[in-house]
Amino acid sequence: MTTNPFDLSGRVAMVSGAASGMGQAMSLAVAEAGADLVLVDINHAGARITAQQIAQLGRRAIAVDCDVSDPAQITPLFEQLDQQFGRIDFLGNVAGQGVLASPTELTLPQLEGVLQQLVVGRFFMCQQAGRRMLSQGRGSIVNIGSLASTTALGRSHIAYSMAMGAVIQMTRELSTEWSASGVRVNAILPAQVTNPGLLKRMAADPTLHQQFLSGIPAGRMGNPEDIKGLSVLLASDASSWITGALIPMDGGNTAMNAGGTPGHLQSD
Numbered sequence: 001m002t003t004n005p006f007d008l009s010g011r012v013a014m015v016s017g018a019a020s021g022m023g024q025a026m027s028l029a030v031a032e033a034g035a036d037l038v039l040v041d042i043n044h045a046g047a048r049i050t051a052q053q054i055a056q057l058g059r060r061a062i063a064v065d066c067d068v069s070d071p072a073q074i075t076p077l078f079e080q081l082d083q084q085f086g087r088i089d090f091l092g093n094v095a096g097q098g099v100l101a102s103p104t105e106l107t108l109p110q111l112e113g114v115l116q117q118l119v120v121g122r123f124f125m126c127q128q129a130g131r132r133m134l135s136q137g138r139g140s141i142v143n144i145g146s147l148a149s150t151t152a153l154g155r156s157h158i159a160y161s162m163a164m165g166a167v168i169q170m171t172r173e174l175s176t177e178w179s180a181s182g183v184r185v186n187a188i189l190p191a192q193v194t195n196p197g198l199l200k201r202m203a204a205d206p207t208l209h210q211q212f213l214s215g216i217p218a219g220r221m222g223n224p225e226d227i228k229g230l231s232v233l234l235a236s237d238a239s240s241w242i243t244g245a246l247i248p249m250d251g252g253n254t255a256m257n258a259g260g261t262p263g264h265l266q267s268d
């Protein structure tokens with residue numbers, strides 16, 4: 001009998017941002033592969049809908065109302081995990097927002113808010129999960145970074161970029177510290193993936209969609225579902241020697257030179 005290296009049966013996963021977008025898609029993906037779930041979001045009604053979808057797959061899921069920028073809410077989140085599941089095999093650190101403000105206008109409270117969410121909050125989630133995974137001798141963590149983790153976006157993304165840069169160094173450091181003890185830490189770096197905020201910005205600026213596409217050789221923006229395959233790969237034993245990796249999920253964006261022309265925009 002062959003074993004399926006992507007099988008997550010009997011594993012427990014926690015995903016933040018599980019009410020919508022990539023967090024919801026990641027949650028459904030690992031549930032479809034067999035995992036039970038702790039679904040974390042400030043949108044409790046949305047997370048409960050994800051929980052119902054997972055229950056229909058025959059898996060167990062609980063929705064927990066938690067703001068991941070607030071360590072005082074993360075501590076009871078993990079206590080609930082301990083009580084209800086007693087272990088954690090996968091953490092998907094997905095939730096966390098930036099703010100748009102130019103380098104000359106960004107206020108320190110705005111900057112601190114973004115760093116609190118994307119750096120302090122994500123680190124505290126990693127620390128809580130990591131302690132438990134290290135004592136189990138096994139676990140996988142995925143941090144969502146961004147194109148802005150490694151390249152500059154302009155357009156008032158200074159706070160977001162600084163925070164997302166820190167997310168990849170967090171990923172590399174934790175991978176280096178923990179991998180010999182069985183705990184892998186990787187990052188997924190998406191390009192533009194449709195979500196309500198992005199759709200609103202594209203509606204306000206009709207040139208933006210074309211500008212995004214000019215940087216995406218695959219010729220389309222991302223959908224939340226594009227994260228499903230990578231999520232299962234990184235959560236499962238199929239990626240047992242992949243750690244500290246920064247994996248672009250970007251339709252070819254980072255491979256292309258800034259002066260390059262994607263095939264779908266070539267005239268001849």
Ligand SMILES: NC(=O)c1ccc[n+]([C@@H]2O[C@H](COP(=O)([O-])OP(=O)(O)OC[C@H]3O[C@@H](n4cnc5c(N)ncnc54)[C@H](O)[C@@H]3O)[C@@H](O)[C@H]2O)c1
Nearest residue numbers: 017019020021022041042043067068095096146192193195
């Ligand atoms: N969409 C993109 O183009 C893109 C690209 C690169 C990186 N990212 C990053 O990926 C992540 C997910 O993006 P998305 O497009 O799926 O977003 P989304 O807006 O579709 O979903 C985000 C979810 O996170 C929840 N959330 C927000 N702040 C929270 C908090 N403090 N605590 C708990 N839950 C919170 C929201 O309620 C929502 O359910 C974000 O960190 C984002 O910065 C997005």
